[in-house]
Amino acid sequence: MRVLIPGIGGVLGQRVARRLLEQGHEVIGIDRRPWLDAPPGIELYNVDIRKRAAEDVFRKRRPQAVIHMATVTHLVEKTAERYRINLGGTRAVFEHCRDWGVEHAIFVGRHTYYGAAADSPLYHKEEDPPMAVTTFPELADLVAADLYACTALWRVPNLVTTVLRMVYTLGPTGHGTLATFLRGRHVPMVLGFDPLFHFMHEDDVTTAICLALEKRVQGVYNVAGPQPVPLSVVVRGTARSPIPLPEIAFRAALGRFGLPRLPPGALAHIKYPVVVDSEAFRAATGFVHQVDEVRAMEEYRNAFPVRG
Template identity: 80%
Template structure:
């Protein structure tokens, strides 16, 4: 099949692209950033998704499948440009995919869509509404992009639309929100709270995305691998030192003293868990993770030792 991957230059995008190439697919990659050592089998286009040049790529390449991974997930600051990229870029991808006759579009979203709160269910199911914006407004653009992708299920019935809500990724590339949060030798936590963190190895994330193409599933699916673990266990297993702080001091210390910088809304994600039920995805695809939670934490620890 001819498959177009947006955001292909990102670490996860590269993993997905390499897997698809190994499976014999034709690959077209779109990203504003160059991929200088991209495999010879990938037709690369360094263009902005929202520009006419990207529309031309869709029209000329006629992809059968589009995998949309070009969303900005860093939460250091909320900006109008980020909103345009995440929501505007998602809208353009679906419009271009439909116009060029694509058959299948996969939107790669995040499980943070559900939000973290004291009264949240332990396991979130796909039909639950997004509560992330109530306490964490910096996630509004990602939630809006997810909701827009969901509307394609009824607006574009001729398209097979797949919305994947992936848990955090962890592995030797060190990419992703969770990997960034625990990067330093000291990881702050809120005194009295030890939430479960749901994550999976980045290779398993790439495998799940590729399996969605192979099985051609339609609908909204939570995607997870091994069982979640308490934040304290995650910190210890990756070789870091936990720094429990009273909530007021936690807020004041973020971004200082070598601690990670986070927006105010992120505090709820350090206090309360976001754990998803991925039974529907496993039933639809037969997906089984290959690397357990201990393996993912160990590979991250070895790649990024705490100094």
């Protein structure tokens, strides 16, 4: 199958591309970032997904499937550019899929779509509303991109559309929001709160995305691996030291004293859990995670040891 991956230059994009190549697929990638050590056999186009040159790739190469991974978080881009990349890029991808005969489109989203709040359900199901737009404004563009991808389910009936809401990743690459939050020696926590964190190893994320392609599933699916664990367990399991702070001190200390820098909306995600029910995805694809939470934390700890 000829598979196009917008966002192939990212850590997960590269892992998915390698896996698909191993499985015998023809892999094409679009990204503004270069992939200097890409394996032979992967066809790369160093273009912006929102530009005419990207549509030319669709027109000339006529991919059968597209795995859209060209979205960014508040950790990577400022607000204005992030909106253009996430929402504008997603709109361009699905318009090109419609116009150039793509058979299957996969949007790789995030479970933080659901948001974190004191009254949130413990396990979110796919039909739950996107409360992140009220609790974490910096996630609004990712929520909008997710919702736009969902509209393809009825706007483009000839296109098999899959929307995946993936939990955090954790493993030796250090990719993702959770891995970045844990990077320092000390990890701040809000005094009196110890929320469950849902994450999975990068290898299992790669497997899940490739399974969605193989099984050609249509619809919206939460994707998770092992059971969620409390933040304090994640901190100690990665050999870090938790620093419980009163909320007012937590806000004041972020980005100082070696602690991570977070936007104000992220505070809710340090206080309350965002945990998903992934049973529908497992039933549709047969997905079974191979790396448990203990090994994922161990591999991250070994790759990013605390110095001194």
